[in-house]
Amino acid sequence: MIIVKDLKRCYGTGDTAVRALKGVSFEINKGEFVAIMGASGSGKTTLLRILALLDDATGGEYTIRGLKVSSLPEAERSYYRLTQVGYIFQDYALISEMSAAENVYLLSMMEGKSKKESYKTALEALEKVGLKGKHDRVPDELSGGEKQRVAIARAIAKKPDILFADEPCANLDTTNSKQVLDVFKELNEKYGQTIVMVTHEPWHTDYVDRVITFKDGSLLSDEKKMKE
Amino acid sequence: MINDIRVGALIAYCSVKRGNKKTLIFIVFVLSLIFMNLVFLPSMIGGLSGLFTGFMQDYPYGDIVIEPMGDNTYINNADNVLKKVRAVEGVRAGTKRLDVGASINHKQKVVGVTITGMLPTEEYEISRYPYIISEGDFLSDLSRDEIIIGAMIAGTGFGSEIYDNLGEVRPGAFVDVTYSNGVKRTYKVKGIMEGTFEVVDLNALVHYKEIEDVYGLEGKEATSVVVRVDEQGTEAQIQDKIREAGVNEQIFTWADKSESLIRQAMQSMGAIDIMSKIVSLIVGAALVLIIIYINVLNRKKEIGILKAVGITPRSIVLSYAFLSTFYVSLGISAGLVLYLSLMFYFQANPVTFYETMEISPTIDPVLLIQSVVTMLTLSVIAGILPAWSVSRESILKAIWGR
Numbered sequence: 054m055i056i057v058k059d060l061k062r063c064y065g066t067g068d069t070a071v072r073a074l075k076g077v078s079f080e081i082n083k084g085e086f087v088a089i090m091g092a093s094g095s096g097k098t099t100l101l102r103i104l105a106l107l108d109d110a111t112g113g114e115y116t117i118r119g120l121k122v123s124s125l126p127e128a129e130r131s132y133y134r135l136t137q138v139g140y141i142f143q144d145y146a147l148i149s150e151m152s153a154a155e156n157v158y159l160l161s162m163m164e165g166k167s168k169k170e171s172y173k174t175a176l177e178a179l180e181k182v183g184l185k186g187k188h189d190r191v192p193d194e195l196s197g198g199e200k201q202r203v204a205i206a207r208a209i210a211k212k213p214d215i216l217f218a219d220e221p222c223a224n225l226d227t228t229n230s231k232q233v234l235d236v237f238k239e240l241n242e243k244y245g246q247t248i249v250m251v252t253h254e255p256w257h258t259d260y261v262d263r264v265i266t267f268k269d270g271s272l273l274s275d276e277k278k279m280k281e
Numbered sequence: 282m283i284n285d286i287r288v289g290a291l292i293a294y295c296s297v298k299r300g301n302k303k304t305l306i307f308i309v310f311v312l313s314l315i316f317m318n319l320v321f322l323p324s325m326i327g328g329l330s331g332l333f334t335g336f337m338q339d340y341p342y343g344d345i346v347i348e349p350m351g352d353n354t355y356i357n358n359a360d361n362v363l364k365k366v367r368a369v370e371g372v373r374a375g376t377k378r379l380d381v382g383a384s385i386n387h388k389q390k391v392v393g394v395t396i397t398g399m400l401p402t403e404e405y406e407i408s409r410y411p412y413i414i415s416e417g418d419f420l421s422d423l424s425r426d427e428i429i430i431g432a433m434i435a436g437t438g439f440g441s442e443i444y445d446n447l448g449e450v451r452p453g454a455f456v457d458v459t460y461s462n463g464v465k466r467t468y469k470v471k472g473i474m475e476g477t478f479e480v481v482d483l484n485a486l487v488h489y490k491e492i493e494d495v496y497g498l499e500g501k502e503a504t505s506v507v508v509r510v511d512e513q514g515t516e517a518q519i520q521d522k523i524r525e526a527g528v529n530e531q532i533f534t535w536a537d538k539s540e541s542l543i544r545q546a547m548q549s550m551g552a553i554d555i556m557s558k559i560v561s562l563i564v565g566a567a568l569v570l571i572i573i574y575i576n577v578l579n580r581k582k583e584i585g586i587l588k589a590v591g592i593t594p595r596s597i598v599l600s601y602a603f604l605s606t607f608y609v610s611l612g613i614s615a616g617l618v619l620y621l622s623l624m625f626y627f628q629a630n631p632v633t634f635y636e637t638m639e640i641s642p643t644i645d646p647v648l649l650i651q652s653v654v655t656m657l658t659l660s661v662i663a664g665i666l667p668a669w670s671v672s673r674e675s676i677l678k679a680i681w682g683r
């Protein structure tokens with residue numbers, strides 16, 4: 054589903070240039086739940102942003118379902134971001150002036166769905182992440198885990214091909230982390246959602262099918278885990 | 282595009298609904314003051330020019346004034362003109378006048394004046410001259426050796442300090458008049474007129490026959506024929522009718538006259554007005570720019586996030602356009618309320634000018650609409666600019682600052 058070939062990303066130029074990704078290649082199949090691990094500064098975030106079309110690679114190639122997205126013009130990339138990929142930020146990145154439902158249905162409206170339909174989609178997505186009945190709350194009235202689950206709802210409401218999450222539990226305690234990971238797991242198992250998640254915590258790998266480890270901008274290891 | 286508008290509206294709506302209300306009130310308050318500033322001075326100036334126009338109608342020009350053609354000093358057959366004019370439907374009254382230059386002499390003091398020769402009984406229907414006699418009486422049909430002088434030259438009224446005057450002339454006193462053709466006459470002062478308007482109070486009035494006599498005219502000439510109409514607002518139509526009736530002299534409505542007059546008188550006022558307008562518009566636009574700019578900077582990250590999740594930059598810019606339109610509309614509405622209450626206050630309690638001239642401001646709908654439109658356009662542009670510039674930044678830069 055995702056094919057990454059010799060992907061490179063270099064920040065800056067000349068003497069101060071940082072080679073954050075030094076040419077990585079891998080494939081991710083439909084329905085996989087992948088964890089990306091590695092030391093701080095190893096290039097995980099850099100990779101994820103490129104995969105989610107938030108940033109451009111400086112070299113290499115990147116295709117989603119056969120479409121070479123690395124060379125799309127910005128308008129199409131924007132549409133792709135809206136309709137095909139979900140991105141979950143470490144700090145939730147919700148719009149603070151919008152309720153949980155509004156945060157989610159904004160995107161459906163952008164896609165051109167009617168208000169009613171958008172609202173329905175939003176409530177469904179919120180229900181999927183276990184936030185039934187909390188759709189009217191604004192982010193300030195939600196716990197960290199709940200906020201992150203709103204963010205997940207926002208990302209999955211559009212039924213994306215792939216869901217990217219950059220350290221989604223970094224700001225959460227164990228209980229909240231578990232709730233979020235459970236949601237991921239359920240999405241993956243019940244709906245076959247492909248998920249790529251960056252994480253530092255070894256125990257998170259219990260939830261995933263595959264662990265890719267980075268070191269200094271290169272692939273260190275890539276191990277599939279047996280499903281229980 | 283429809284989706285952009287819907288999403289932009291939703292973003293703007295949420296940010297108003299859940300945004301800081303105190304900030305909103307403050308913004309609206311300041312914008313309302315800016316709007317006030319934009320329309321208040323022009324209204325006062327409008328009131329002032331309305332006042333002058335009123336004077337022009339009440340004294341020298343009436344509703345319609347007929348003046349000699351070309352270089353002629355006189356309308357040659359004024360009686361004939363009057364006959365035609367009076368026959369026109371919608372004309373209430375008409376009279377002829379003779380304006381001449383002269384100097385008045387009293388106890389070694391001399392002032393130059395315009396003396397208007399008029400038919401006293403007819404003036405009651407035409408002008409306010411008969412009604413502004415502050416001391417003594419107005420002329421009568423038999424007043425051949427009598428004169429009415431303006432309060433400013435008599436030295437009794439307001440403004441006497443500014444202009445040369447005869448030093449407290451009272452009714453009953455005798456003054457010597459030397460006309461522009463050298464003829465001298467002595468008149469008894471019958472009354473002092475005080476119109477609190479220079480054009481009036483610096484003049485003198487005598488009987489029409491006097492001027493005729495002094496200048497050797499034959500009973501038909503006039504320097505102007507002054508006309509009053511039945512219904513205000515019909516001046517232009519009646520002007521045409523008079524022309525059609527065969528009057529071959531210059532015919533002006535009071536509006537024609539005051540236009541050039543007011544234009545001169547108001548030129549300096551107008552310059553101040555335009556400057557204050559430009560300044561308040563710039564201040565207003567700058568304020569909206571700053572407000573939205575701060576807002577945009579505060580929400581730079583949010584803008585990046587919106588873009589990251591797939592919201593088009595166009596919807597983001599639109600949301601700020603809606604937001605500033607909303608602020609400005611509220612500001613303008615509040616400004617209008619403020620403005621109208623001030624207008625009603627000043628109309629009930631006019632500002633006195635020149636001690637006796639009362640100015641009540643006029644509400645000019647065209648001016649109001651103009652101001653609303655300019656303020657809206659400018660502010661919306663000022664609101665869009667910062668949002669537009671931030672929405673063009675890369676997502677990474679907007680969210681993570683680099």
Ligand SMILES: Nc1ncnc2c1ncn2[C@@H]1O[C@H](COP(=O)(O)OP(=O)(O)OP(=O)(O)O)[C@@H](O)[C@H]1O
Pocket residue numbers: 064065071072073091092093094095096097098099100683
């Ligand atoms: N915008 C940038 N400009 C310059 N260098 C950058 C930028 N972003 C990241 N880097 C550098 O690129 C390298 C990889 O960064 P990246 O954020 O991908 O690491 P990471 O694996 O996500 O680390 P962490 O686990 O701490 O989040 C680091 O050396 C980092 O300093």
Ligand SMILES: [Mg+2]
Pocket residue numbers: 097098099
């Ligand atoms: Mg990182």
